[in-house]
Amino acid sequence: MRIGHGFDAHRLCEGDHIIIGGVRIPHTHGMLAHSDGDVLIHAICDALLGAIAHGDIGRLFPDTDPAFKGVDSTLLLEKVMQEVAAQGFRVGNLDATVIAQAPRMQPHVAAMRERIGRLLGVQVDEVNVKATTTEKMGYTGRGEGIAAHAVVLLLPCDD
Numbered sequence: 416m417r418i419g420h421g422f423d424a425h426r427l428c429e430g431d432h433i434i435i436g437g438v439r440i441p442h443t444h445g446m447l448a449h450s451d452g453d454v455l456i457h458a459i460c461d462a463l464l465g466a467i468a469h470g471d472i473g474r475l476f477p478d479t480d481p482a483f484k485g486v487d488s489t490l491l492l493e494k495v496m497q498e499v500a501a502q503g504f505r506v507g508n509l510d511a512t513v514i515a516q517a518p519r520m521q522p523h524v525a526a527m528r529e530r531i532g533r534l535l536g537v538q539v540d541e542v543n544v545k546a547t548t549t550e551k552m553g554y555t556g557r558g559e560g561i562a563a564h565a566v567v568l569l570l571p572c573d574d
């Protein structure tokens with residue numbers, strides 16, 4: 416078994432929607448990022464890469480590379496999953512937390528779990544997404560940005 420942890424945060428900017436966990440959510444702001452700014456998918460990528468000791472998402476997909484400008488982050492996750500499979504592992508389960516003062520994540524959690532489950536090749540009950548505020552403290556609390564943590568367990572494919 417292998418375990419991995421990932422963390423990511425992005426700054427909010429002008430805009431009318433954000434994408435979290437591969438789900439488009441209407442919001443008063445957008446995400447400032449080289450990619451689509453999906454902090455949850457990025458944290459999951461880093462957790463997976465961490466578990467197979469393959470560095471991090473910035474090393475695999477440099478934000479100086481124009482190929483990744485505005486990229487749909489679920490495509491990056493698909494590439495990371497190919498690496499995981501190539502190392503002989505599959506996902507056991509994933510637990511994640513999104514940290515945002517706004518918008519409310521709860522109405523979108525079911526769609527996120529379903530999307531992430533498909534991307535990771537696991538059932539929806541092997542994927543947990545939690546959402547919390549920081550009670551208006553810090554950069555997430557002031558609505559300056561959104562952050563996410565993810566922990567993943569990998570199992571050998573032949574298990």
Ligand SMILES: [Zn+2]
Nearest residue numbers: 423453454457
């Ligand atoms: Zn990111």
